[in-house]
Amino acid sequence: MSPKDWADDVEEDEDEATSDLAKRLGAKLPDPSDAEPSSTTADSPAVASLASRIGGLSTDSQPPAAAPAPAKEKERPRLNPQAPLFAHSLAGVKADRTTPSSAPAETPAAAAAPAATPAPAEKKEEKPAEMNDDGWGPGPTNGNDGGGNDAASGLISSDSRFEVEVKLADLQADPNSPLYSAKTFEELPIHKDLLKGIYAAGFTKPSKIQEKALPLLLANPITNLIGQSQSGTGKTAAFTLDMLSRVDPALMTPQAICVAPSRELARQIQEVVDKLGQFTEIKTFLAVPGSWQKNVKIDKHILIGTPGTIYDMISRRGRIFDEKMIRVFVLDEADEMIQLQGLGDQTFNIKKMLPAGTQHVLFSATFPDHVRTFAQLFAPNANHIYLKQEEVTVDAIKQLYLVCDNEDGKFEALSRLYDSMTIGQSIVFVKRRATADEIASRLISEGHAVASLHGEKETGQRDEILDGFRNGKTKVLITTNVLARGIDIQQVNMVVNYDIPVLGPEQGWAVDLETYIHRIGRTGRFGRKGCSVTFVHDQRSQDEVNDIMQQTGRPMKKIDASNEADLEKLDKALKAAMKGPN
Numbered sequence: 001m002s003p004k005d006w007a008d009d010v011e012e013d014e015d016e017a018t019s020d021l022a023k024r025l026g027a028k029l030p031d032p033s034d035a036e037p038s039s040t041t042a043d044s045p046a047v048a049s050l051a052s053r054i055g056g057l058s059t060d061s062q063p064p065a066a067a068p069a070p071a072k073e074k075e076r077p078r079l080n081p082q083a084p085l086f087a088h089s090l091a092g093v094k095a096d097r098t099t100p101s102s103a104p105a106e107t108p109a110a111a112a113a114p115a116a117t118p119a120p121a122e123k124k125e126e127k128p129a130e131m132n133d134d135g136w137g138p139g140p141t142n143g144n145d146g147g148g149n150d151a152a153s154g155l156i157s158s159d160s161r162f163e164v165e166v167k168l169a170d171l172q173a174d175p176n177s178p179l180y181s182a183k184t185f186e187e188l189p190i191h192k193d194l195l196k197g198i199y200a201a202g203f204t205k206p207s208k209i210q211e212k213a214l215p216l217l218l219a220n221p222i223t224n225l226i227g228q229s230q231s232g233t234g235k236t237a238a239f240t241l242d243m244l245s246r247v248d249p250a251l252m253t254p255q256a257i258c259v260a261p262s263r264e265l266a267r268q269i270q271e272v273v274d275k276l277g278q279f280t281e282i283k284t285f286l287a288v289p290g291s292w293q294k295n296v297k298i299d300k301h302i303l304i305g306t307p308g309t310i311y312d313m314i315s316r317r318g319r320i321f322d323e324k325m326i327r328v329f330v331l332d333e334a335d336e337m338i339q340l341q342g343l344g345d346q347t348f349n350i351k352k353m354l355p356a357g358t359q360h361v362l363f364s365a366t367f368p369d370h371v372r373t374f375a376q377l378f379a380p381n382a383n384h385i386y387l388k389q390e391e392v393t394v395d396a397i398k399q400l401y402l403v404c405d406n407e408d409g410k411f412e413a414l415s416r417l418y419d420s421m422t423i424g425q426s427i428v429f430v431k432r433r434a435t436a437d438e439i440a441s442r443l444i445s446e447g448h449a450v451a452s453l454h455g456e457k458e459t460g461q462r463d464e465i466l467d468g469f470r471n472g473k474t475k476v477l478i479t480t481n482v483l484a485r486g487i488d489i490q491q492v493n494m495v496v497n498y499d500i501p502v503l504g505p506e507q508g509w510a511v512d513l514e515t516y517i518h519r520i521g522r523t524g525r526f527g528r529k530g531c532s533v534t535f536v537h538d539q540r541s542q543d544e545v546n547d548i549m550q551q552t553g554r555p556m557k558k559i560d561a562s563n564e565a566d567l568e569k570l571d572k573a574l575k576a577a578m579k580g581p582n
């Protein structure tokens with residue numbers, strides 16, 4: 001894999017800052033091939049080096065978040081008491097809104113895992129890799145969305161239960177669901193103009209992560225937050241409402257930055273911020289390559305973008321925006337954003353330039369143990385909301401694997417799936433860009449509405465392809481890891497892992513569990529159901545699937561592409577997934 005290929009999956013079109021990073025990464029990265037990178041796991045020396053760099057950051061001596069250094073704080077802009085959202089809307093300071101009585105304390109200990117994990121239902125004994133004979137495996141081994149009730153938790157476990165419909169309201173009333181909420185948005189410390197935006201977006205109740213994170217995020221004094229919640233459970237709205245609450249609309253300069261690993265995700269986040277903030281005066285700016293001009297100041301309140309571009313802007317020392325005005329720094333997909341071989345360098349470089357007292361907010365569906373250490377160094381004294389390992393995947397996503405004869409048999413199986421299934425929309429993940437293009441053109445020649453998207457395409461073309469998929473013009477998107485994280489398209493009811501994601505050579509090409517979890521999380525969003533189908537074509541890929549089952553503690557049902565009964569069941573499951581929870 002060439003250094004460029006390794007780096008450019010996520011930042012391929014970044015400018016100088018990225019090429020510099022790519023050069024530096026290049027020195028360490030072997031295996032020239034055209035594979036798209038998976039997020040990489042830093043090994044111990046890397047951890048040590050990163051930790052030492054964090055230790056040397058000028059802002060590292062960030063005060064305990066709850067008590068920003070007074071001297072530095074004085075340099076910061078003064079609050080505008082007239083600002084409609086700022087200050088008055090924040091938790092604990094809004095006189096006319098009662099702070100929720102159950103708002104968690106501000107100490108990390110008080111906000112640790114239990115905050116995200118209400119009294120767990122009685123656990124069943126785990127038997128990760130065993131299958132039932134009923135064709136679709138057992139219900140959840142332990143769970144967070146149905147307490148073992150297949151109808152509520154996922155797709156089907158027997159035909160008799162297949163028709164049971166579970167509504168979003170049911171899921172939000174189930175204490176074991178990540179969508180559960182004991183509260184309403186009104187009970188949370190959110191300004192009325194933002195409430196209007198929330199209701200206009202169609203949200204009626206907060207999800208668990210929103211309910212838990214918002215009081216912590218909005219409390220004063222400002223405290224950092226590291227928040228983990230399953231894919232598709234509403235993390236974006238949680239950090240978006242924090243940014244919207246903390247900027248002063250009267251100050252026409254960026255005051256919050258959100259970084260994401262891909263331009264597609266940055267665009268999507270910008271849409272969410274614009275939607276939730278539509279009844280405010282707050283404006284956003286998309287900071288991706290080509291979107292800004294040197295020496296032209298940005299007068300918008302919230303910057304959302306990829307880290308190479310934002311670092312490039314910020315390193316121009318006030319000519320694009322004044323970094324001293326930044327109050328909130330959000331890392332979406334934070335585990336990826338702080339990994340050394342991913343986007344870590346630029347993210348750390350941005351952090352170094354921000355004033356003391358900036359709130360650091362890190363969100364992801366995955367925080368592997370070694371990354372938690374980084375995260376805690378990056379966001380000192382943060383409140384933590386972590387999931388237990390067995391809670392990381394949602395049961396609403398039925399995980400299957402499909403056995404093919406060999407590598408060539410994978411395309412035949414895929415083609416068969418699309419010929420015989422009633423598939424709404426689906427995303428197929430492959431390792432190499434060339435494979436994405438090749439599969440797309442073969443499926444197109446068979447008459448399917450397919451597109452491919454990867455890091456080598458022009459940025460404008462990438463936007464057009466994703467928009468086409470979002471609005472249903474294309475039904476199948478063949479892509480690489482560039483879309484593995486964050487992309488939210490509710491009608492996607494199937495994810496195919498045509499190639500199983502693996503880590504780099506330094507990790508012995510081991511299964512990339514985090515990428516697997518994020519990939520399958522493109523379906524089954526916010527209470528909807530979905531299927532993931534992982535292709536197995538030899539002993540190695542079978543071992544990888546076994547490894548995934550073992551690590552997630554979730555069984556995966558084996559399906560045979562040549563078995564009509566299996567295909568029929570998959571078809572039924574996909575049809576159920578298309579109904580959605582509402």
Ligand SMILES: Nc1ncnc2c1ncn2[C@@H]1O[C@H](COP(=O)(O)OP(=O)(O)OP(=O)(O)O)[C@@H](O)[C@H]1O
Pocket residue numbers: 202203204205206207210229230231232233234235236237364365485486487488490521522525526
């Ligand atoms: N309170 C809510 N009520 C109803 N829908 C919601 C609510 N909060 C978020 N959603 C919807 O849920 C979907 C998933 O949300 P979002 O994209 O924020 O998930 P996420 O947790 O960031 O997932 P990922 O880990 O994949 O990035 C979105 O379509 C969003 O509009």
